[in-house]
Amino acid sequence: MKIASSMFRCAYVVASHSALPPVGAVGKFLPFSKLIAANGSVPGRGRCCCSRSSSPYVVLEDRSYGNKQVISITPQLYDYILSNVREPEILRQLREETASMHGSQMQVSPDQAQLLAMLVQILGAERCIEVGVYTGYSSLAVALVLPDSGCLVACERDAKSLEVAKKYYELAGVSDKVSVRHGLASDTLHSLILNGETCSYDFAFVDAEKRMNEEYFELLLQLVRVGGVIVIDNVLWHGKVADPMVNDLKTISIRNFNRRLKEDDRISTSMVPIGDGILICRKR
Numbered sequence: 001m002k003i004a005s006s007m008f009r010c011a012y013v014v015a016s017h018s019a020l021p022p023v024g025a026v027g028k029f030l031p032f033s034k035l036i037a038a039n040g041s042v043p044g045r046g047r048c049c050c051s052r053s054s055s056p057y058v059v060l061e062d063r064s065y066g067n068k069q070v071i072s073i074t075p076q077l078y079d080y081i082l083s084n085v086r087e088p089e090i091l092r093q094l095r096e097e098t099a100s101m102h103g104s105q106m107q108v109s110p111d112q113a114q115l116l117a118m119l120v121q122i123l124g125a126e127r128c129i130e131v132g133v134y135t136g137y138s139s140l141a142v143a144l145v146l147p148d149s150g151c152l153v154a155c156e157r158d159a160k161s162l163e164v165a166k167k168y169y170e171l172a173g174v175s176d177k178v179s180v181r182h183g184l185a186s187d188t189l190h191s192l193i194l195n196g197e198t199c200s201y202d203f204a205f206v207d208a209e210k211r212m213n214e215e216y217f218e219l220l221l222q223l224v225r226v227g228g229v230i231v232i233d234n235v236l237w238h239g240k241v242a243d244p245m246v247n248d249l250k251t252i253s254i255r256n257f258n259r260r261l262k263e264d265d266r267i268s269t270s271m272v273p274i275g276d277g278i279l280i281c282r283k284r
């Protein structure tokens with residue numbers, strides 16, 4: 001159950017867009033060595049400030065929020081959060097095997113995986129979809145909490161990482177619950193719709209090509225039932241969405257997607273600053 005939290009030291013806040021990771025980096029964390037400032041402030045901009053440079057909170061300057069203090073996660077605080085995650089042993093093994101693989105920064109963090117599993121349990125979900133499996137960390141976290149009658153459609157285009165995921169589904173004894181779909185996720189989602197499976201899913205998690213989010217979301221909205229939940233990952237995109245100086249295509253697309261979903265009457269939403277930010281959408 002114990003997490004080697006030092007492996008997860010990360011830079012959570014950066015001081016300027018010039019310190020951000022390269023455009024196209026899809027990582028969940030920045031290495032600790034790239035930490036620029038963990039004080040929650042973006043110099044010269046914004047409505048937030050921090051009372052002390054190393055304080056783990058920011059104070060909203062906008063008086064209409066009543067000087068509200070909100071938490072800003074420092075590396076020390078994030079270590080503490082990780083030390084409080086109950087990570088199943090099989091997930092720990094998968095995480096450690098993935099750590100040496102190309103793209104390992106893509107996998108969701110243990111605290112994120114725990115939240116996904118919690119949402120699935122709160123929903124009493126039986127039928128789930130994941131778009132973007134990689135080596136299977138988030139999908140295994142979901143599959144582990146599904147009932148025996150449950151199923152997870154796991155969409156991934158990369159055969160090599162899918163082999164690792166399948167190995168761990170077997171080791172964890174959940175392979176009967178996981179329907180692995182190798183190929184483009186949009187093709188799989190279209191085929192589920194053509195197969196008459198609209199409104200039959202309880203939960204979906206989207207964590208693949210960010211510029212395809214709009215399409216995945218529209219297809220998944222057809223596939224989940226009323227009251228079902230779609231979770232989108234990386235909606236804060238290393239903070240770049242909030243920085244008007246950053247205008248690469250991926251950032252713009254995530255920013256526009258977030259704005260559109262805020263105005264979408266078909267869902268209720270909650271943006272949660274966990275990992276790289278998730279958007280929880282409940283179908284009305």
Ligand SMILES: C[S@@+](CC[C@H](N)C(=O)[O-])C[C@H]1O[C@@H](n2cnc3c(N)ncnc32)[C@H](O)[C@@H]1O
Binds near residue numbers: 107108135158186212
């Ligand atoms: C961020 S990773 C997923 C991480 C995973 N959720 C986890 O926690 O380990 C994104 C994955 O989406 C896959 N992907 C990207 N575009 C895709 C597409 N069009 N169809 C299927 N999979 C895709 C990539 O191959 C990659 O493995």
